[in-house]
Amino acid sequence: MTEYGTDVVGGVTPGKGGQVVDLPGRSVPVYDNMGKAVSETDADVSVIYVPARFAAAAIVEAADAFNEIKGEGLIVCITEGIPILDMIRCVGHISEMPGIRLIGPNCPGIITPGENGGCKVGIMPGYIHAKGRIGIISKSGTLTYEAVAQTMSVGEGQTTCIGIGGDPISGTGFIDCLAAFEEDPETEAVVMIGEIGGTAEEDAAAWAADNFSKPIVGFVAGATAPPGKRMGHAGAIISGGKGTADEKFSAFEKAGIHIARDPSKIGEVLVSVLIEAGLRDP
């Protein structure tokens, strides 16, 4: 992250407070807890790699520290495999704090490419990105990189790429990201990558139809995935039979989102969309 240009100001590992860690080009202090780290470094963002069984507690600790000391902060949780009830508690806790935003868990993080490097909070390969005008939102990790590569293949860079993670319970969702991209003057179009399961894509499409003014290109992974082996019927009821790739693609189309059924055509579709919107010369 430091190599990419991210301003890493310190680390937190219980029991290792007072140590110093050498990063490329700088040395940063380690703290025993988030409260101390935030008050001494004035950090804006916390990125969490803590093992799954302790990750929810780490998210809550970071949220409390940011909330008490600064009233705001961004938490990015990379960890995969956090118990679902831990996440329900965590998301409930953070929902009481209007200044705190959680991205993830189970995600590659968030990156804003600059002219030379940029700001990367996560595990994505920084060099595949370039500064540009496309916003990317994705439930998946490596498929996000694929979407980035697709924009690059047609000469388009990115404003910000956000991996929101594929867990059933998570922080920032598609709609939160779309709302942020709507506000961002540098973002001129968005690529949105969904996955089968749940109804987040359908909800985002419905929201975008009424609230989003910029063009969106959408892809949903899992069209060929077999229906899950499920133990009962209850899980299907809640989504009212939704959740398949086909249903998500049709929800996208209905909302005016331009779909790419082939992820290797996302770039092509993006170009035609930009031309249609008068944002790129034919």
Next chain:
Amino acid sequence: MSREGVNIHEYQGKALFREEGVAVQEGVHCTTVDQALEAYDSLGRNVVAVKSQIHAGGRGKGSLYCPDTGDLQMEGGVKIAISREEVETYSKNILGNILVTKQSGPEGKMVNNLYIEAGCEIAHEYYLALLVDREKDAILVMASTEGGVDIEEVAETTPQAIHKAWTDSSGNLPAGAGSAMADSLGLTGVSKGSFNEMLGSLVSMFVSRDCSMIEINPLVRAGDGSMIALDSKISFDDNASFRHPWRADMRDMSEEEEVEIRANKSGLSYVKLDGNIGCLVNGAGLAMASMDVIKLYGGDPANFLDIGGGANKESITTAFGIILEDPNVEGILVNIFGGIIRCDMVARSIIDASREVGLSVPLVVRFSGTNHEEGRHVLEESSLEVTTVGTLADGAKAIVAATVGVDA
């Protein structure tokens, strides 16, 4: 395509219910016909239910087949017996045979476990379920007066018959939610109190045991007004298994796909499909997208396989082995977009793995991301017969072209 929850049998679920104070009938778990007869004698009831134990719903309406001849043995995997002789007949027809239900898949499941349960006088059948609501970030309680039937049908035809309530983020129902639900189910007096008590126990059990679903269908109002869980379908959140060591004893390995368990032990996520093109990919989303693209270019994926972020030479060798165990596989597409995974590490692992498992089918490798040039170089310098490509579309085209001749 995340891993399914950990499922347990009805008899195990009912043992948990007893511990948690959720009312159930007396019952005995058996694995032989003799045990079933002993159970009948020990229960001392005239009427008992003889219930097949498999990890799939729709048992009552399922059919039992002989595994050797494929002949139909009996209709219905759950039977009411009113004599010792009937217990014997039903048990013989169930144990060791294959039960096919709406949810078991056409191949069905071998029944090795039986549950003999005391009969119950039923005034009415209800439906009750607790599960995680991913849109509301809470636990959802669903109940219906239409129990004992296919709940999906109820949801479609009479959605107003399904009543819902949500917990807060700590897993507590709002005050009065249980009573309100009892009212909407038309429960009064003893039944209302009994329902409320059961719901409280179920919600606290859902939280303390990290469940992902509890389904009771049917939940019954007995002749005396008390509410009894006549069935139990429980699955647990596997991510929380580390804090529930007792779960290990409840796992029935015969209910799980052996190859999927093996894959999981190596940090791989594998699901077998019916096609002929094996896939080895990093990341679940990219793995699904790779399958989608293979299909779009006229091929048919043989599997879903995500090698995960912690992949190494050993796990990649295991992955190749698992893919090649499937006799349908006629070619393999490797699709790696390196992030934390380095393409050169994957390249070296592929070379070692192909030697170890004796790779004999066409191999197409697409590398992108971290160290992709080095990875490609390593493969091209090796003696391995491999086609390297730079994009997913080229990879799919190449592997489809390489396997189409074999297929025809």
